[in-house]
């Protein structure tokens with residue numbers, strides 16, 4: 302059963318007087334209903350530093366993986382046209398999807414667990430939207446257009462030449478980066494070699510690919526240059542349902558109201574009657590979604606922790622302990638001790654581990670060569686030379702590894718008869734599929750009630766597969 306959202310995490314009613322905001326109105330919507338353009342102030346601090354390291358790592362992963370090859374194959378590529386996934390030198394096909402299903406549920410459970418324990422940790426620390434916007438596009442914007450206050454002043458002033466060239470340069474760079482991201486995103490599906498070839502040759506030769514790149518470029522450019530935080534506030538489906546996973550144990554970025562109120566500037570020394578919040582509004586000014594965390598937990602909060610760094614800086618300047626805004630659970634903020642163990646979290650963790658183990662086991666047990674055997678021809682069998690019966694099949698082979706495999710096919714030990722591959726070999730390149738016609742001929746005398754149980758053996762260096770096979774033949778012998 303899903304726990305109800307504790308009342309303390311809900312957005313409070315509009316503050317009656319002296320409010321820095323007007324209650325339920327979003328920080329990015331004006332009183333007239335228009336868009337309020339945000340200029341989040343620059344901030345440094347321990348969380349921003351840590352997030353920057355995480356973001357650089359993730360950017361390297363997002364943008365670098367298509368360039369990396371492993372055992373001569375892409376480290377990761379979803380080959381759309383070949384309908385296969387290449388991952389770390391192994392190949393997976395549509396038929397392998399069931400092997401991943403428990404693992405997929407394990408990933409979902411880990412995401413649920415992380416949200417239940419740490420709130421919107423994904424949104425603030427690892428979501429590509431946040432990572433690209435805050436750690437790639439925003440620094441470039443700052444480099445070209447200056448700090449938030451400079452940008453705001455320049456945008457408010459009449460248009461002049463510095464405004465024009467800065468905007469033109471910024472958007473040209475944004476478009477170039479969006480084009481790069483679009484090519485990288487497509488390289489995950491089409492391979493980096495194909496992308497490089499397409500870029501270096503006339504676009505008329507690859508018009509669909511070009512249109513796709515242009516569409517992706519336009520989408521990324523629009524999102525990072527204009528739509529920005531609105532993607533998190535209005536578009537993201539994950540943001541919509543995360544709050545149902547929160548309970549009184551969830552550590553969310555929260556303002557310690559007991560300690561902070563009554564807020565007020567006051568003197569640095571004697572703050573009689575005032576809490577620790579100096580009402581400096583730094584937490585609001587750095588917020589990338591324009592909210593005031595002091596109003597309580599809000600759906601627009603992406604958990605980026607910028608307000609923690611901003612507030613810690615103020616607390617340090619006022620010689621007060623850091624952590625007025627911090628990761629805290631509702632029970633901690635209310636000073637209510639929790640009873641019992643976190644069974645929900647433990648259940649998620651246990652289920653995720655089990656599912657991951659099942660998927661790992663299934664993948665480990667997958668053979669080096671996957672084989673499907675299908676009957677070929679119109680009739681189930683054919684009598685040959687009067688006393689033998691021939692069954693014809695098509696063997697569908699998929700090489701799951703990156704090594705070329707040389708194989709032999711024969712009837713299993715002890716079975717009387719022969720195949721058309723006796724004494725011959727065939728090869729299959731890494732990651733390739735092939736169909737092999739197989740004719741099996743056995744003595745008619747071996748059939749009982751129309752059936753002859755045999756086995757095909759597929760052997761080669763490091764390969765030994767046995768395929769049980771029921772041959773069809775005459776009923777009455």
Ligand code: SF4
Pocket residue numbers: 554584587588589590591592593594601602603604605606607608609
């Ligand atoms: S309230 Fe704080 S954590 Fe939430 S989005 Fe704003 S700055 Fe980030």
Ligand code: SF4
Pocket residue numbers: 556561564577578579580581582583584585595611612613615616625626
């Ligand atoms: S940054 Fe801290 S002290 Fe300043 S307004 Fe926000 S909560 Fe209050």
